Amino acid sequence: xxxxxxxxxxxxxxxxxxxxxxxxxxxxxxxxxxxxxxxxxxxxxxxxxxxxxxxxxxxxxxxxxxxxxxxxxxxxxxxxxxxxxxxxxxxxxxxxxxxxxxxxxxxxxxxxxxxxxxxxxxxxxxxxxxxxxxxxxxxxxxxxxxxxxxxxxxxxxxxxxxxxxxxxxxxxxxxxxxxxxxxxxxxxxxx
Numbered sequence: 646x647x648x649x650x651x652x653x654x655x656x657x658x659x660x661x662x663x664x665x666x667x668x669x670x671x672x673x674x675x676x677x678x679x680x681x682x683x684x685x686x687x688x689x690x691x692x693x694x695x696x697x698x699x700x701x702x703x704x705x706x707x708x709x710x711x712x713x714x715x716x717x718x719x720x721x722x723x724x725x726x727x728x729x730x731x732x733x734x735x736x737x738x739x740x741x742x743x744x745x746x747x748x749x750x751x752x753x754x755x756x757x758x759x760x761x762x763x764x765x766x767x768x769x770x771x772x773x774x775x776x777x778x779x780x781x782x783x784x785x786x787x788x789x790x791x792x793x794x795x796x797x798x799x800x801x802x803x804x805x806x807x808x809x810x811x812x813x814x815x816x817x818x819x820x821x822x823x824x825x826x827x828x829x830x831x832x833x834x835x836x
Contacts, residue, residue: 695832702828706821713817720810724803731799738792742785749781 753774760770 695835698831699828702824705824709817709821709824713814713821716817717810717814720806720813724806724810727799727803727806731796731803734792734795734799738789741788741792745781745784745788749777752777 753770756770756773756777757767760767760773
């Protein structure tokens with residue numbers, strides 16, 4: 646009977662050992678599966694994060710380039726307006742010169758009438774006419790020189806606008822490139 650009890654306990658012990666071993670194997674499989682799922686979820690989350698970060702980076706790059714292009718376009722418009730202003734300065738100068746010449750003709754006519762009315766020979770007004778012509782030429786020369794200076798200033802502004810526009814466009818391109826490179830470096834670091 647003792648042998649039977651020992652056999653029974655052995656069987657139970659062996660079964661318990663077998664059951665314990667099976668249970669341990671199941672538990673190990675569960676842990677391994679859970680680790681795999683966790684790894685898969687982490688990889689999926691990392692991939693999703695990379696995709697979202699890529700979309701945000703692309704949006705940032707496009708926004709930076711669009712801003713640079715808009716600034717460049719605005720500066721080009723300002724440069725064109727400055728060139729138009731330069732041309733207007735010359736036209737305004739010619740208009741002023743015409744006014745001076747009209748005024749000269751009126752003054753010469755008035756001088757001739759005054760000489761004739763006073764009984765003097767009209768040819769004696771020649772010296773007055775020459776003086777009036779010298780004054781008109783002087784006024785016209787000053788007006789034209791001022792117009793040339795204002796024109797040069799307007800053209801200098803146009804060149805300055807173009808230079809700053811080119812630099813803004815270049816800076817936006819460099820910033821966009823830096824943003825893209827930073828994204829690439831970040832992805833490379835994550836592996």
